Amino acid sequence: MFSKHVSSLSSAYCHEEVSPEQSRRVAEHLISCRRCRAEFEEIKFGARLAAHLPLIESPGSLWRGIEIALDGKGRTAPPRPRRRIIPFLIQPRFAVASLALAVLVIGVAAYWLRHNPRPFEVSETVGPSWDVARLNGSPRINSALVGDKAKLGVGQWLETDTDSRAQLIVSDIGQVEIDPNTRVRLVETKPTEHRLELAQGRLSARISAPPKLFFVDTPSGVAEDLGCAYTLEVDKAGNSLLRVTMGWVSLQLKDRESVVPAGAACATKPGIGPGTPYFEDASEQFRVALSRVDFERDMGDYLAPLGIVLSSARVRDTLTLWNLLPRVSDADRSLVYNRLAKLVPPPPGVTREGVLKLNQQMLDAWKEQLEFRWSDNSSSGPLKAWEKVRLATLDQYHLRERVDQTLNCRIDPLVPPAYAGGTDSITTAWRAKNESIARKFSNSSEFNL
Numbered sequence: 023m024f025s026k027h028v029s030s031l032s033s034a035y036c037h038e039e040v041s042p043e044q045s046r047r048v049a050e051h052l053i054s055c056r057r058c059r060a061e062f063e064e065i066k067f068g069a070r071l072a073a074h075l076p077l078i079e080s081p082g083s084l085w086r087g088i089e090i091a092l093d094g095k096g097r098t099a100p101p102r103p104r105r106r107i108i109p110f111l112i113q114p115r116f117a118v119a120s121l122a123l124a125v126l127v128i129g130v131a132a133y134w135l136r137h138n139p140r141p142f143e144v145s146e147t148v149g150p151s152w153d154v155a156r157l158n159g160s161p162r163i164n165s166a167l168v169g170d171k172a173k174l175g176v177g178q179w180l181e182t183d184t185d186s187r188a189q190l191i192v193s194d195i196g197q198v199e200i201d202p203n204t205r206v207r208l209v210e211t212k213p214t215e216h217r218l219e220l221a222q223g224r225l226s227a228r229i230s231a232p233p234k235l236f237f238v239d240t241p242s243g244v245a246e247d248l249g250c251a252y253t254l255e256v257d258k259a260g261n262s263l264l265r266v267t268m269g270w271v272s273l274q275l276k277d278r279e280s281v282v283p284a285g286a287a288c289a290t291k292p293g294i295g296p297g298t299p300y301f302e303d304a305s306e307q308f309r310v311a312l313s314r315v316d317f318e319r320d321m322g323d324y325l326a327p328l329g330i331v332l333s334s335a336r337v338r339d340t341l342t343l344w345n346l347l348p349r350v351s352d353a354d355r356s357l358v359y360n361r362l363a364k365l366v367p368p369p370p371g372v373t374r375e376g377v378l379k380l381n382q383q384m385l386d387a388w389k390e391q392l393e394f395r396w397s398d399n400s401s402s403g404p405l406k407a408w409e410k411v412r413l414a415t416l417d418q419y420h421l422r423e424r425v426d427q428t429l430n431c432r433i434d435p436l437v438p439p440a441y442a443g444g445t446d447s448i449t450t451a452w453r454a455k456n457e458s459i460a461r462k463f464s465n466s467s468e469f470n471l
Contacts, residue, residue, distance in 0.1 A: 027055065032062045059241075066177065068128050150211045151175040152190050159186030161200070179207045182223070192216050192236060196229035209239065220262075224255035228268075242290040246272040250284070260292040265302065283396050286341060291317050298345045301338055301396075308334045312342060316349075328354065332361040340366055340392045348380050366392055 028051050034040045035048045051058060151173040154163065161168045161182045168188065174180050182188060182204050190198040190206075193216055200206060204223025210216065218225075219239040228251040229236045236247040241260030245252070250269025256262045264273055265287045273280045273288050275295030282288045288299040297316035300309060311330035318324070328350070335343055343362040350358055355378050368377070368384075369391050376384040 027051075027058050029058060029061050032058065032065050036062065036065050149175055152192060152208060152211060154180065155189045155191070157187040157189055157199070159183060159202070161186040161188040174208050176208050176211060179205060181205045190218075192227075192229065195231035195236065196227065198228075199226045201225065220254060220256050222256050222258060224253060226253045227251065240290065242292040243273050243275040243295050246274060248272060248281075252282075262290045264288045264290075280345060283341070283393075286396075289313065289316070298342050298349065300342045304336075304339055304342075305334055308339065308342075315346075325354070328357070332357060335361060335365065337365050337395050341396050344385075344389055344392055347377065347385065352378075366395065 028035075028048050031040060031044065031048055035044075040048065154161075154168055154172040154174050156168050156170055156172075159182065161180060163172060163174055163178050163180050168180075174190065180188060180190070180200060182200055182202050184202050186202055188200045190200065192198060193211060195216065198218065201224040204225060205221045206223070206225065207219040207221070208217075209219050214235070215237070216235060217237040217239065221241070225238070227236070227238070227247070229247045229249065231247070231249065233248040234246060238245040238254055240254070240256050240262045242256075242262050245254055245264060248270040250266060250271050252264060252266045252268075252271050254262060254264050264271060264282055266282045266284050268284050270284070271282050273282060273290060273296035275290070278295040280288050280296040280299050282299040285303070286299045286301050288296055290296045294317060298312055300312055308331060311327035311334075314327040315324050315331060318327075331342065331346075340362055343358055343365070346358050347355060347362075359374060359377055363374075368374075368388050372384040372388050377388070
């Protein structure tokens with residue numbers, strides 16, 4: 023809808039005078055357009071200043087002097103009750119002069135505030151807000167210093183310098199640490215949505231909440247929490263880098279999305295959006311080539327870097343290859359499919375033809391099998407042995423029968439809902455059963471897993 027700039031709607035959007043659909047689309051445009059975002063910030067800044075203009079009572083002689091000037095015969099008008107200057111100025115005949123005066127006052131105030139920041143502490147915030155704790159240095163909310171504790175209201179900016187750090191309490195769902203040289207703004211906080219804007223710098227978020235509740239806007243995309251912990255950083259050019267340490271995070275811009283699991287990272291660039299997710303333990307050659315495929319495709323032939331990505335991909339890098347399938351051309355999709363199928367063959371019902379046509383049901387079925395290879399490999403002991411058993415059962419359909427014959431038992435290849443920390447009787451029984459099988463299986467000389 024908004025292929026051009028949205029300056030004409032900025033004021034209406036600021037004052038919530040647009041429809042929900044228009045509001046959503048204007049917000050998406052502001053994320054990707056630096057010019058419109060700067061104009062929108064100016065409008066909001068002016069609106070905040072205007073809201074704080076006081077009502078000043080005019081001098082008693084002012085109105086009489088004006089009436090004398092307007093009386094053609096120069097007769098002195100009878101005294102009138104004193105009037106407030108604001109109602110007087112909004113009369114139709116003085117509307118232009120009133121508007122010019124308001125613009126002048128706002129301009130002078132804006133200039134003074136920008137060039138004369140005062141080191142006072144944050145005053146009490148009215149309306150929805152988050153708690154702010156100073157961790158180091160002297161962070162600021164707008165131009166005010168943060169004491170040990172403060173409130174960050176909707177629309178306010180929190181800034182840290184080289185020596186400053188702060189912590190935000192995200193309602194009752196988590197916390198966000200703000201690193202030095204960072205600028206963030208609280209966009210929204212309500213039961214159905216909590217949203218920050220990261221203009222520059224680095225933050226670390228740890229959220230325990232249902233998916234699609236916590237968001238971070240950046241100049242090149244939106245990070246949507248799916249129940250996780252992650253870091254997100256934005257450079258001066260608006261490029262961002264997401265690193266997920268727990269759970270999953272979705273990076274989005276318009277119709278482009280990358281879902282990033284724990285241990286993986288994903289870069290984004292303004293005007294392009296998120297690149298392809300990759301695991302951080304991938305080789306440097308793999309990561310450099312992938313960046314060229316994602317962001318330098320229009321600068322020349324990308325078949326050479328694509329070839330490097332495919333040839334150097336490991337089983338765990340099927341995360342990247344699966345995400346590449348819809349992003350490459352139809353002609354090159356078969357190359358990605360061939361390498362992906364060689365690393366992890368597709369499950370029954372998933373065909374080459376269907377994948378090349380981007381059949382979503384087949385892609386999801388293959389992804390479900392691949393996700394087991396994307397988990398963290400840091401586990402040890404019985405759980406690690408059991409994980410090897412589960413992966414083997416997914417790759418070799420006859421393995422179940424071999425296990426039956428050798429161990430006279432069966433292995434359930436499904437992950438329990440709360441394997442790591444469940445305490446209910448079902449989970450406990452499940453854990454005992456599979457750990458016992460895993461120990462037997464890891465000691466079996468017949469299977470080298």
